[in-house]
Amino acid sequence: MYGGRRFIDRINECQDCGFRFVQRPTPGDEYYANADHSDYRSLGAARMRYFAEVKAELQKRRLARSGNESMLDLGAGDGDWLAVWPEIRFRYGTEMHPTLIQRMRERGISSTSALESLVDQRFELISAFDFLEHVEEPEQLLQWMRDRLVDGGSVIIGVPDMGKWAARLFGTRYYLYCPMHYSYFTGNSLRLLLSRYFSQVQIFRSPPMRTTLNAVAKWIFPRLQNAALDKAWLPMGYCASLIAVAQKPS
Numbered sequence: 001m002y003g004g005r006r007f008i009d010r011i012n013e014c015q016d017c018g019f020r021f022v023q024r025p026t027p028g029d030e031y032y033a034n035a036d037h038s039d040y041r042s043l044g045a046a047r048m049r050y051f052a053e054v055k056a057e058l059q060k061r062r063l064a065r066s067g068n069e070s071m072l073d074l075g076a077g078d079g080d081w082l083a084v085w086p087e088i089r090f091r092y093g094t095e096m097h098p099t100l101i102q103r104m105r106e107r108g109i110s111s112t113s114a115l116e117s118l119v120d121q122r123f124e125l126i127s128a129f130d131f132l133e134h135v136e137e138p139e140q141l142l143q144w145m146r147d148r149l150v151d152g153g154s155v156i157i158g159v160p161d162m163g164k165w166a167a168r169l170f171g172t173r174y175y176l177y178c179p180m181h182y183s184y185f186t187g188n189s190l191r192l193l194l195s196r197y198f199s200q201v202q203i204f205r206s207p208p209m210r211t212t213l214n215a216v217a218k219w220i221f222p223r224l225q226n227a228a229l230d231k232a233w234l235p236m237g238y239c240a241s242l243i244a245v246a247q248k249p250s
Contacts, residue, residue: 019189046210053207063245068124075131078103129158133181152250198246206241
């Protein structure tokens with residue numbers, strides 16, 4: 001399921017905003033619930049550092065309000081993003097994989113595998129990192145997120161930046177074009193989409209994230225994966241994502 005060199009045909013593109021999407025079968029909940037996460041923790045420290053830098057950038061730009069009491073993170077993994085917000089009293093994550101759910105609970109983070117269980121709850125912050133591109137109907141999810149926010153609450157979204165030069169150069173053979181991703185966002189298309197449901201939309205490039213050679217191989221050269229490569233860290237981080245912050249009108 002990884003590796004952008006596997007060509008994906010029938011990618012539709014909006015000529016006005018650059019948004020791309022696929023119309024083909026992709027993995028459902030069963031895939032994510034049973035995915036192999038044996039290498040997930042190998043990047044745990046790098047992920048925590050990355051999320052701490054995202055948080056610092058939000059605070060620097062005054063996009064993260066102090067005093068928030070509740071946060072929901074969609075597709076939370078084992079809760080690394082929520083873990084960098086210890087000052088928030090009520091932290092909730094959604095996740096499909098039982099091992100990751102258990103890890104969240106061990107960290108004192110509430111979790112669920114069903115969005116339907118949250119229908120009566122409201123949050124001050126809702127985040128989704130590397131999640132929106134996996135959703136077949138992103139507009140429906142954004143509307144759901146807006147409805148789960150308190151008035152004046154904020155969404156924080158991270159998606160692969162498909163407008164960067166490498167993505168434009170390699171096209172559908174760029175490594176982040178893969179069967180797990182329904183949607184492919186540029187800064188312009190992401191802004192237009194969020195503006196339909198939220199106000200004060202701001203978008204910036206993500207901080208760099210460090211990674212190992214094995215993590216790179218997983219996406220680009222899957223057959224070369226080897227646990228020994230987890231000890232070989234790249235000297236520089238990479239910026240592959242856009243971060244968007246928007247508010248629900250009061």
